[in-house]
Amino acid sequence: MNKIYKDATQAIEDxxxxxxxxxxxxGLCGIPENCITALVSKGVNNLTCIxxxxxxxxxxxxxxxxxxxxxxxxxxxxGENAEFERQLLSGELEVELIxxxxxxxxCMAAGYGIPAIYTPAGVGxxxxxxxxxxSFDGKEYLLEMAFNADFAIVxxxxxxxxxxxxxxxxxxNFNPLMAMAGKITIAEVEELVEAGELDPNQIHTPGIxxxxxxxxxxxxxxxxxxxxxxx
Amino acid sequence: MNKIYKDATQAIEDxxxxxxxxxxxxGLCGIPENCITALVSKGVNNLTCIxxxxxxxxxxxxxxxxxxxxxxxxxxxxGENAEFERQLLSGELEVELIxxxxxxxxCMAAGYGIPAIYTPAGVGxxxxxxxxxxSFDGKEYLLEMAFNADFAIVxxxxxxxxxxxxxxxxxxNFNPLMAMAGKITIAEVEELVEAGELDPNQIHTPGIxxxxxxxxxxxxxxxxxxxxxxx
Amino acid sequence: MxxxxxxxxxxxxxxxxxxxxxxxxxxxPTLVANYVxxxxxxxxxxxNGLLGMxxxxxxxxxxxxxxxxxxxTITTLPGSSFFDSAxxxxxxxxGKVDLTVLGAMEVSENGDIANWKIxxxxxxxxxxxxxxxxxxxxxxxxxxxxxxxxxxxxxPNCTLPLTGVRCVKKIVSDLAVIEVTLxxxxxxxxxxxxxxxxxxxxxxxxxxxxxEIEEMKF
Amino acid sequence: MxxxxxxxxxxxxxxxxxxxxxxxxxxxPTLVANYVxxxxxxxxxxxNGLLGMxxxxxxxxxxxxxxxxxxxTITTLPGSSFFDSAxxxxxxxxGKVDLTVLGAMEVSENGDIANWKIxxxxxxxxxxxxxxxxxxxxxxxxxxxxxxxxxxxxxPNCTLPLTGVRCVKKIVSDLAVIEVTLxxxxxxxxxxxxxxxxxxxxxxxxxxxxxEIEEMKF
Numbered sequence: 001m002n003k004i005y006k007d008a009t010q011a012i013e014d015x016x017x018x019x020x021x022x023x024x025x026x027g028l029c030g031i032p033e034n035c036i037t038a039l040v041s042k043g044v045n046n047l048t049c050i051x052x053x054x055x056x057x058x059x060x061x062x063x064x065x066x067x068x069x070x071x072x073x074x075x076x077x078x079g080e081n082a083e084f085e086r087q088l089l090s091g092e093l094e095v096e097l098i099x100x101x102x103x104x105x106x107c108m109a110a111g112y113g114i115p116a117i118y119t120p121a122g123v124g125x126x127x128x129x130x131x132x133x134x135s136f137d138g139k140e141y142l143l144e145m146a147f148n149a150d151f152a153i154v155x156x157x158x159x160x161x162x163x164x165x166x167x168x169x170x171x172x173n174f175n176p177l178m179a180m181a182g183k184i185t186i187a188e189v190e191e192l193v194e195a196g197e198l199d200p201n202q203i204h205t206p207g208i209x210x211x212x213x214x215x216x217x218x219x220x221x222x223x224x225x226x227x228x229x230x231x
Numbered sequence: 232m233n234k235i236y237k238d239a240t241q242a243i244e245d246x247x248x249x250x251x252x253x254x255x256x257x258g259l260c261g262i263p264e265n266c267i268t269a270l271v272s273k274g275v276n277n278l279t280c281i282x283x284x285x286x287x288x289x290x291x292x293x294x295x296x297x298x299x300x301x302x303x304x305x306x307x308x309x310g311e312n313a314e315f316e317r318q319l320l321s322g323e324l325e326v327e328l329i330x331x332x333x334x335x336x337x338c339m340a341a342g343y344g345i346p347a348i349y350t351p352a353g354v355g356x357x358x359x360x361x362x363x364x365x366s367f368d369g370k371e372y373l374l375e376m377a378f379n380a381d382f383a384i385v386x387x388x389x390x391x392x393x394x395x396x397x398x399x400x401x402x403x404n405f406n407p408l409m410a411m412a413g414k415i416t417i418a419e420v421e422e423l424v425e426a427g428e429l430d431p432n433q434i435h436t437p438g439i440x441x442x443x444x445x446x447x448x449x450x451x452x453x454x455x456x457x458x459x460x461x462x
Numbered sequence: 463m464x465x466x467x468x469x470x471x472x473x474x475x476x477x478x479x480x481x482x483x484x485x486x487x488x489x490x491p492t493l494v495a496n497y498v499x500x501x502x503x504x505x506x507x508x509x510n511g512l513l514g515m516x517x518x519x520x521x522x523x524x525x526x527x528x529x530x531x532x533x534x535t536i537t538t539l540p541g542s543s544f545f546d547s548a549x550x551x552x553x554x555x556x557g558k559v560d561l562t563v564l565g566a567m568e569v570s571e572n573g574d575i576a577n578w579k580i581x582x583x584x585x586x587x588x589x590x591x592x593x594x595x596x597x598x599x600x601x602x603x604x605x606x607x608x609x610x611x612x613x614x615x616x617x618p619n620c621t622l623p624l625t626g627v628r629c630v631k632k633i634v635s636d637l638a639v640i641e642v643t644l645x646x647x648x649x650x651x652x653x654x655x656x657x658x659x660x661x662x663x664x665x666x667x668x669x670x671x672x673x674e675i676e677e678m679k680f
Numbered sequence: 681m682x683x684x685x686x687x688x689x690x691x692x693x694x695x696x697x698x699x700x701x702x703x704x705x706x707x708x709p710t711l712v713a714n715y716v717x718x719x720x721x722x723x724x725x726x727x728n729g730l731l732g733m734x735x736x737x738x739x740x741x742x743x744x745x746x747x748x749x750x751x752x753t754i755t756t757l758p759g760s761s762f763f764d765s766a767x768x769x770x771x772x773x774x775g776k777v778d779l780t781v782l783g784a785m786e787v788s789e790n791g792d793i794a795n796w797k798i799x800x801x802x803x804x805x806x807x808x809x810x811x812x813x814x815x816x817x818x819x820x821x822x823x824x825x826x827x828x829x830x831x832x833x834x835x836p837n838c839t840l841p842l843t844g845v846r847c848v849k850k851i852v853s854d855l856a857v858i859e860v861t862l863x864x865x866x867x868x869x870x871x872x873x874x875x876x877x878x879x880x881x882x883x884x885x886x887x888x889x890x891x892e893i894e895e896m897k898f
Contacts, residue, residue: 001699001721026510026547027533029526052547079586088585097585100509101551101593105343108548112336112766113773113815115367118346120555120596124574124627127592136346136376145367157527162723162732162759168432169544170511171527176546180774196758201399202433203761204546206731208701208723208776221526227534228521232481232503257728257765258751260744283765310804319803328803331727332769332811339766343548344555344597351773351814355792355845358810388745393505393514393541400762401729402745407764411556427540434543435764437513439483439505439558452744458752459739 003163003207004192005214008038011186015044015151018071022107022147022178023051023061024154028224030171031060032155034188034216040067050074050149052103052174054084059222068092076100080224099127102144104177109146111180111209116145152182155216156205159189160198163207172204179205188216234394234438235423236445239269242417246275246382249302253338253378253409254282254292255385258455261402262291263386265419265447271298281305281380283334283405285315290453299323307331311455330358333375335408340377342411342440347376383413386447387436390420391429394438403435410436419447463655464636465678470604472497473651473678474563474634477602478504485509485554485594487564488532490604494563505541507559509550509590514542531590551590555597562598564591566605566630568620571646571667573630575603576622588625595626607635607664614666616640616647637661639678646670651678681873682854683896688822690715691869691896692781692852695820696722703727703772703812705782706750708822712781723759725777727768727808732760749808769808773815780816782809784823784848786838789864789885791848793821794840806843813844825853825882832884834858834865855879857896864888869896 005011012035015021025031039047040063047070054073055062064070065083072094078084087093098106099121109117118141122128132143154175157168165187167175179185187205192215236242243266246252256262270278271294278301285304286293295301296314303325309315318324329337330352340348349372353359363374385406388399396418398406410416418436423446465473467490475497478484482504486492495515498504506515508530515530516537524535553559568576575595578588595601608614616633633640638661639651646668652661652675662669683691685708693715696702700722704710713733716722724733726748733748734755742753771777786794793813796806813819826832834851851858856879857869864886870879870893880887 026531027529029510029529029533075587077587077589085585095585097587099588099592100547100590101554101597104547104551105345111774112770113351113775114336114770115349115370115372117348119593120344121551121593123596125592125624127588139346141346160759164759164761166432167544169525169527169538170508170529172432172544172546173511174547177548180770194758200732200756200760200762201397201403203763206761206763206767206771207759208725208731208771223524223526223535224529224533225535226524227518227536228524229518231520257749258747260728260747260751306805308805308807316803326803328805330806330810331765331808332772332815335765335769342556343552344557345552350811352769352811354814356810356842358806391541395541395543398762400743400745400756401726401747403762403764404729405765408766411552425540431514431538431542431544434545437543437545437549437553438541439507439513439553454742454744454753455747455751456753457742458736458754459742460736462738 003211003213004161005212007214008034008188011035011212011214012038012042015039017044018046019151020048020149022149022152022182023049024175024178026052026173028056028060028222030155030167030173030175032153032188033219035153035186036060036063040064045069046071048072050147052076052100054078054081056081056224057083074098076103104174106144106147107174107177107181110148111177114146116143118142119144147181149182150184152178152185154179154185154187156187156189158191158193158198159187159213160193160195162195163187163210163213164198164203165189165205165210166198166202167204176205180209184211185209186212188214190216190219234442234444235392236443238445239265239419242266242443242445243269243273246270248275249277250381251279253380253383253413254280255406255409257283257404259287259291259453261386261398261404261406263384263419264450266384266417267291267294271295276300277302279303279305281378283307283331285309285312287312287455288314305329307334335405337375337378338405338408338412341379342408345377347374349373350375378412380413381415383409383416385410385416385418387418387420389422389424389429390418390444391424391426393426394418394441394444395429395434396420396436396441397429397433398435407436411440415442416440417443419445421447421450463653465653468493469680470634470636472680473639474602474604475499477561478502482560483507483558485559485562489565491563491565492532509554511545511547511550512542514539551593554593557597557599559598561600561602562594563602563604564594566603568615568617568622569603569630569633570617570620573628573642574620575625575630576620577625579623581623591625595629601630602632602634603630605633605635607637614664616665616667618667637664649675651676653678681871683871686711687898688852688854690898691857692820692822693717695779696720700778701725701776702779703777707783709781709783710750727772729763729765729768730760732757769811772811775815775817777816779818779820780812781820781822782812784821786833786835786840787821787848787851788835788838791846791860792838793843793848794838795843797841799841809843813847819848820850820852821848823851823853825855832882834883834885836885855882867893869894871896
């Protein structure tokens, strides 16, 4: 059994034009920087990207948007990205906006073999258009489908050779959920260790969900909103 | 804010006759020993207990069965308990058997504000009687409802004064799921520490789900099937 | 005098109770954290996966892996916990968050809220707002009573795409504290020096005024 | 000679492939772990919340918090992970477990399985069996071909309450290896010294026999 890949280029080699890809991260926090760079270099096109945000103009998924590699973006929040807005308004980019909790739970559902979930988010709004509304205990819910994605690309703090992953702080966000949801899951980690070096009680994503793993390089970890206090 | 209770007796004081209680543990592993003892002492009756197993004759939920405190047992596996079998066959005890994954996921659904889930477990069997069957992508699923329980009683390895919990090894099992699912959640822990002593990256149950916490005493941690090798 | 944004936050902070788990939206709601009454512990939830949000980091100690839902660098407090986004919205949907404070572009007299989209002008997305308003038991809106043109933002019906329906419980605006009742907006308090008449004139939706309306004190 | 339970386990172990995640039921299936072919890594899943189950502990080193789904004390291996029961059945339902081996009281020619209840006699519950059979892509049943009275347990239709429908892919009994096809049972291999005629006579369900049936070698 070998899940270890040399680098991002090798790990994403078979991602094809038209693929549907889940990408972990919240804003620029916990995004798979190495894989995004490799996807840009590879020049794969017509992608459907599912990610909470769309990056900023010159970082994260924004890099793929600049190269017009993305056909459709499925996100919950897409502000702070001028090129994104331009493509959206010009009709070059298809966009589906869905509530953040729905996005997260549709990933989890896929990873848990649950075909669809009921959520109250979006009832009575345009998000509900065309969806089944059902009442349980007097409250209304929408039926939302589990994602069905070709690839999931996630970023973890530490990983081991069996594919077990541990995330750091709020860089966890969507990563463990998307890791469970891809038909093929690719994990890039800041530190790749031997099996047995991670405490089995503290694994966030068990290796069964991870098909490929590699140690990433040169993480920039850009901060989107630097807020500090003096003392 | 104070979630800290002195002991099991104080923590379960308001559990009333007829209450529905979720109890963590798998077999005798990770069961809330202190609270079970306190429930037996208190002599509360007509309980509906939801727990993966029903203990053994003289340990775990078996102790409550001996005192005939349980009106209805909802479990996935109830073997290895003679008194249980007697009460079941004599009609003294109502029993609802449900698939283990369904039990786990119905707890999680409650804790995640999801009113119902679809699962393939039990399709075409007597478990499906009276339930909605629905097809997604050509596969059939049953609609199963989230639990609605008055109390959840769980056992953790470590906990802090904010109610954060960490479980050890396979004693985790149903505990984090049930901790999320009770209207009131009571956690007994082997070691209660100050807030800040546990690594926030390693919390299994965030304190928001825990209403009461206390440090348990005299854990027996009985082993149901001792299996060893020589070298 | 109408309240400034700090006073709005300060007034909302009086809704806090000891032990509350609270989710604060971006903008004025974030400021509420600065006015937690003495002797009260509240725990801030950030929907990107944190309970126990602390203040901004000291300069130089910022950590790119530790941000809030507004993408600002933050810190943790003793007793914090991290979790994934599914659990985060799980606890929100399950009603474990006691108070949610968020901004609004419009609120209607039956409690509908619009705050995520202006057709043809602004499409940033709803983020977690739709989950929050659909789930929270207790939603307080922090907003200006009128838009820059002086038009009321408290309406009979929202004109913008909705974020959620019949969910807002209370509004703290620059002019008033208003409860959303089954019968419409109900005036509870007025800003210092702001007359009931002014509030009536700037509230387009049905406004119930009963008895003496007290002035807020700061 | 019919196979003994160790040989059944040994034959099933030949179904394992490198990198497989495997769930082994209680009884004969558990023994499969002892016959993993050399040069192959398989990872055992225990549905009570463990990936990477190791052998029984050395005497005196048993840990009450570390058991398998059969409630036996066990150990971990390098690369193990613990998780809760929802995630455990989540990975099962999502089809991440490559092979599931379990026992059966009856299997029908269309792949139905009964193994959890004998009305009026035995009510232990289904445990995780219903989830496993409803979800796994690849289910191998380890069973005796006949019951103690000599009656076939491979039937046209199950007579006992079902655990799952149309799910069993392969059966390894004491007499034969049988594939469950759309047309019924198909004989693949026979136990050493067991004749095709004996297998036919002890299989109540429709049995397809095509060409030469090879004898298993041990």
